[in-house]
């Protein structure tokens with residue numbers, strides 16, 4: 058397990074919370090709850106990579122409060138749920154799991170349960186938890202992660218339940234990070250989004266764009282590399298509009314990180330096509346440490362739907378960007394997010410999406426059936442598409458993309474690829490899995506001791522969803 062990363066830059070709001078951590082750790086110590094007897098925490102995470110990164114901060118705070126990591130919620134005395142709001146299904150799942158935690162609280166009333174993330178950043182959902190889930194001690198929104206220690210301290214002291222909704226969106230530097238993986242690391246570079254795509258809840262749950270300073274990010278990258286990170290992903294809702302001040306854009310930031318000594322790779326996500334700059338493409342073409350994978354979500358292949366989605370580009374501008382990218386980085390792996398069944402999507406609009414799949418020939422897509430999110434403009438648009446129509450379109454699109462993925466994957470056959478061994482394969486624990494300079498998982502036989510190391514793998518088989526090979 059990677060060690061806890063403690064930042065050198067600590068904002069005042071965070072130092073106050075670190076004092077609360079010390080107070081809590083002191084309470085545990087006074088009660089003899091240290092070492093093997095230390096109380097345990099469990100963080101349940103839903104949603105995107107940003108949430109996974111936030112959960113590593115929650116875990117860092119829990120460790121600072123004197124808790125040890127539990128392997129199941131039943132073992133824990135502090136349970137934190139980090140929720141997602143991007144689709145209705147994710148919210149329902151989170152509420153169902155929180156419902157299941159009632160029996161843990163019934164068995165041990167001293168257990169503290171807190172709920173954070175995008176779902177509870179919507180007042181209606183925080184209110185629902187307040188009214189219908191009396192065993193939840195507190196909620197905290199996405200801007201209030203650093204306040205969890207005060208909330209826990211209040212709960213431990215028997216204070217009233219708290220339901221936090223921040224009115225200011227700022228960056229709170231200095232929250233300790235308890236990393237899940239030693240060799241792979243998330244590195245948040247910015248928060249929030251200014252784009253207001255008409256279907257998306259993120260601008261309402263994560264606030265306006267704010268970028269961390271380049272110095273703080275480079276410092277954190279240095280610590281991650283020193284701690285053994287070999288695959289670092291720069292994270293943000295729209296990393297292309299990163300603005301570290303003094304003209305430091307995402308390209309310059311990546312050049313600075315690539316200049317750090319060490320054998321590591323750099324990825325970034327997510328990108329917005331309107332902001333994917335020539336400078337970023339050039340950085341990918343020239344920096345060896347940047348992985349040749351560009352996730353550039355098109356969402357739809359219909360200009361009419363893109364306008365309704367408020368995406369601020371059309372298909373020809375998008376295809377122009379793809380052409381530039383392929384020219385600069387010929388073997389680049391391109392992936393995309395696609396929404397099927399957006400309100401008003403006609404058969405002709407959908408054919409446009411199939412057309413863009415055929416033109417771009419993505420390595421992989423992340424596709425979704427449109428899910429209305431209340432509070433977003435698209436949710437109240439007329440002409441919502443019946444589920445059976447969306448599902449049928451979705452299936453047609455997947456069939457086409459699977460064929461393209463098959464063909465794209467075949468280009469790797471016979472190649473030798475430098476792979477970071479990430480873990481054992483989920484489908485076959487006798488095999489190892491990792492990724493090369495692209496997005497496809499690669500499976501191969503090998504010893505567990507290789508996890509976290511780079512190895513050379515010759516690709517011997519390509520399927521729709523993965524590659525297979527042997528170490529040479």
Ligand code: SF4
Nearest residue numbers: 250252253254257259
């Ligand atoms: S760019 Fe659009 S889809 Fe992405 S987070 Fe911002 S509003 Fe949502």
